[in-house]
Amino acid sequence: MSENQRRAPVPEGRPLTVADVLALPVLAGGDPRVVTGRDHTDRPVRWVHITELTDPASFLKGGELVLTTGMPLPDDPAGVRRYVDELADVGAAALVIELVRRYHRPPDALVQACRSRGLPLVTLAKDVNFLEVTQVVHTLILGSQADAMRRTQRVHEAFTALTLRGAGPEDVVRAAAEMSGHTVVLENLVHRAMVCEPSGSTTEAALTDWERRSRATPPADHTGLRGPEGWLVAPVEYQGEGWGRVAMLPGPYDSAASPVFGPEDVTVLERTAMALTIARLTHPTPWERTAHRNALRDLVEQRHRSPADACARVAALGLPTEHTRFVAALVDVPAAADTARIEVRLAEELSATGAPALVGLLGPSRLGVLLALRPSRPWRQTVERLSRTALGPAPGATVCAGSPATDLADVARSFREAARVAEATGPEQPLPPDRSFHERSDIGLRRLLFALRDDTRVQEYAERQLGRLLDHDARHGTGLLTTLRGYLDAAGNKTVAARAIGVSRETVYQRLRTIERLLGRDLESGEQRTELHVALQALDALRGR
Template sequence: MSENRDPGPAGRPLTVADVLALPVVADGDPRVVTGVEHVDRPVRWVHITELTDPASFLKGGELVLTTGMPLPDDTSGVRRYVDELAAVGAAALVIELVRRYHRPPDALVDACRARGLPLVTLAKDVNFLEVTQVVHALLLGNQADAMRRTQRVHEAFTALTLRGAGPEDVLRAAAEMSGRTVVLENLVHRALVCEPSGSTAEAALTDWERRSRSTPAADRAGIRGPEGWLVAPVEYQGETWGRVAMLHDPSGTSGPSYTFAPARTAVPPPFGPEDVTVLERTAMALTIARLTHPTPWERAAHRNALRDLAEQRHHSPADARARVAALGLPTEHTRFVAVLADVPAESETARTEARLSEELDASGAPALVGLLGPSRIGVLLALRPSQPWRQAVERVSRTVLDPAPGTTVSAGSPAGDLADVARSFREAARVAEATEPGQLLPPDRSFHERSDIGLRRLLFALRDDTRVQEYAERQLGRLLDHDARHGTGLLATLRGYLDAAGNKTVAARAAGVSRETVYQRLHTIERLLGRDLESGEQRTELHVALQALDALRGR
């Protein structure tokens, strides 16, 4: 009989559909006449009966096998027979069409359909005893396997807790163990962590808040809401902090397929005891992690979302929109502006991040706030299309500068779509790279933007580029060497001359020397550098070289 030991999918109970797919049953050409939508019912046992009242010997969950010999002849008796089976919770009724019947009686079909009881007919002779042996062996084997898997679940989550795993690690483990999408949310229905399995973040998180609010809370693990989520509470210091939810595959295709059954709409497989165990251990591990991780998980969620957006690490734009919307940020009819705040003291960065996050929350301004580096805070503002973006950035800048004076705040230009946010972050980063500490700003603005970048700031941003270094050295190196060896100030004379736009009289007056002295020094400069200072093009090249030298020296 070993050829019949085809186990059902691991991690869930054996179902009516699994039993009908076994070779020992499939050889009888089974056909589901009624209740095809219920073939996912779990089978607890197999019961062979030729009694007129088999329900008195059942406890629920049995697959009932009969040749049809004991069925009453009258319609009311058949209806009573089916009513009793349905009332006790029989998984299905299987009748062999070989001896008494060659087609199922209409009264039996009608009664089973009325009670939603799966009625399965067998067109060929089947050894019922062999069916019970095979199925019972599978059930007992599945129980042993389930115990081993449960032990592995406990061991895995214990290991995660002992090594101080964060919520992302815990949910990733839960999704891998269950093969389901798992989501962690707080009390205001913000989805902080989502680990998709067999679906996408878009499918799992689209319209999250509405769907979550329609799913009632539970004080223990249980199935809730119109979508049949398996949910469990997560606590913090004795109070409910949020919950973790295990979702069905939104595609509805994760359930088994049944070649013996008529075409039907695929439904997701039910949650089994092992799913409950995984979710309960997930909630427990999260409760412990919440106590041991000092950073609020909402802030960690913002940090992760910002990094994913800035580095374009999402699987698709649709996934990005779903994740951001699930965190409470509007994504439709919205302009986005990326802001970077570089705090001078790394030790003040976390405190400044918390202050900024609290202030934006209190003002009702939709934004993501999070650390992007040891001393860099990132902000993503979500603004109405008509809302002046510079005013919004100015409020952010002032809020940051209050607790952390000396912070450099840089902004990218607005992005009309979430998919363009990475470009806004890149612009803000380039502005920050081109901004020296203490860089002067217009009197009515406390942040830097792309339009501020002129030649000097561009060269400052490129100061580590060896091509800029080589250019400055090639243009001015011999002049610098001469000043170093002879103690002269020819570089200062050249700077004054170029700042005076080639006017020797103005340069002499600014330096406090005679025109003749300036003429002599300029002649020496031309000889050392092999340049013609009367050439506007060559003066421009030398002026750029001086700006590059200042950037390299941090002037």
């Protein structure tokens, strides 16, 4: 047997089909022609059976490619129909008849019977060695089965390794998508997509209109095909109760009318569901919280492939994305606070008030919140409620909000604003009289310099402007810096400055002359007074005042 005769034009992992067998050199030499059932040549071939019996079906189990010279075929049309019916009933893959000995064209009765039953009928115009056909095909089938067993073993080993190292749901779903080449989605009982790993498509294509599509896909207590799109689904449990399910989606060019998932895909999904069930028991953080955290981080860091992907993902988590105004808020809690408990409390409070939101940890002591509000809803009232909810269990918390964004593509900007407000807000920063959170309009010169306190340019400016004065006070125990501060705070009014620092007006005059000499500045100049005032503000920020 030549190497060409052994070689199968079959992709790895797919069963041998009728079309594959007909393309083999050992059969192609017989000039095969598909007379009926061309649409069914994708049927898998389980075995090859040579027969010259009038009732071959009694020796078949289904999936066989039946080879015959046509010698035993009945002469009467009724007998031919019975012969074909028995083959079709047992599930034969195809009937191959050689037109060399008895027939030189297929009998009309045979063609009609095969066509009516949808059985592929293939004619061979030239003599073919049937024994060699069986040897080649059986070798390929057995080799494919051995390969399939090895691949299945690799699947089991991969998921066992994931379970042993405590992999989370994202790792498990990603592995399933990589092994199967299909998009895999994990959802909970209320049809929120917790994890989506696209393969061959985009997040947008996988998750658009997710809840409606998922609800059209009936639940199941075992792995199987479900719904109008032909999803392969498997249940995921938690402590013996249903928690949700994992779904493997057909590819963008697959048809729900034809099978697109093989036995290996079923194995992958079953092991995925098992690994997720175990992971659900070993990971204390609810997966809904993990999904919110990951979605928020991706929005903040703009890690989505496109704005459409971002919209599809947050919508699949239950957040409205159309006719919506988004507001980003950051909650910085004291180091000793229970951030996980505050995270859950915020999520529950917002849900109870009908404010759709993503809530999740962005850092060890920082919570991120993305509010999705109707444009007519006052956003500051919602942020105020959010802030008071956070301040309850964590009195020292600081809440900062960015300005509203009209779409998800602008959410990262809102989070950046909130982060800049937080940078400019010290731990003891007083709140405005009418609210319990900070926003961009609160940031004046003092808070701006506080945010920039680690910038070496600010540090160098303060030192260059005030260094000589600070050195003089340190060496001589004088209070020139205090005098300068009082004078500048009094907007250059020496009488007011003297009263504020508790010295005589003449003493203020004397000290101001000394300050001008040390610094080489003219304190009568409004511009120079402004420069020194900024330097004092920067010095206060550097000293944490």
